[in-house]
Amino acid sequence: MAETADARNTVMLAFQVIPRLREGNNFEAVDRAIAVVKASGVPFQAGAMETTMRGELDQLLEIVKRAVKACLEFGAVEVITNIKIHTTTPEAHDTFCTYTRGVTPNKSVFIED
Template sequence: MPQSDQKATETYLAFQVIPRVRHGNNFEVVDRAIDVVKAANVPFQVGAMETTMRGELNDLLEIVKQAQQACLDHGAVEVITNIKIHTTTPDASDTFCTYHRGVTPGNSMFVDR
């Protein structure tokens, strides 16, 4: 089957916001971006350097835009946002870069909403 005919089964999006504030604490502004993710009702994982979400690509990109806006709304004078996207097809189950490899119920990486 040609690649354009394959339907994506999972999309993971990892993003990092780097706000710059004139007053206050950058981490408090980053927390507002994380609040947006938590309220978005998608599976997610907050890490030390980025937050990873799972869902439909357009929905995930909208969440990133809202998170960036939350930073601006809470005092950032500028925000750098880095985004990584990983999409798998049904044929990807035997490839190296699948997130489910090594994941057990005891070390599940996402907060499922």
């Protein structure tokens, strides 16, 4: 997968959507939000509490907006969205707080097609 932003402009963005539906299953609305992330092509990791993406900030915020819209289009009457953004500089890569070391068996934090 080709990177869409150079390392100087790359951030980590984690977000959580909490949709409220009058009828139906909230988890199905969350699945719609995750489908938006998958379709975007950015590296991501979907977890039990949030989805983390890597890329250029404006692009990632647009993905979050589309994910919220997908929940609303599914029937949510409201959506709470929590967002965390981690920005680093090249000088930060000697700290404990880097994502380049990997945490999964394949040594990568993200799913990359």
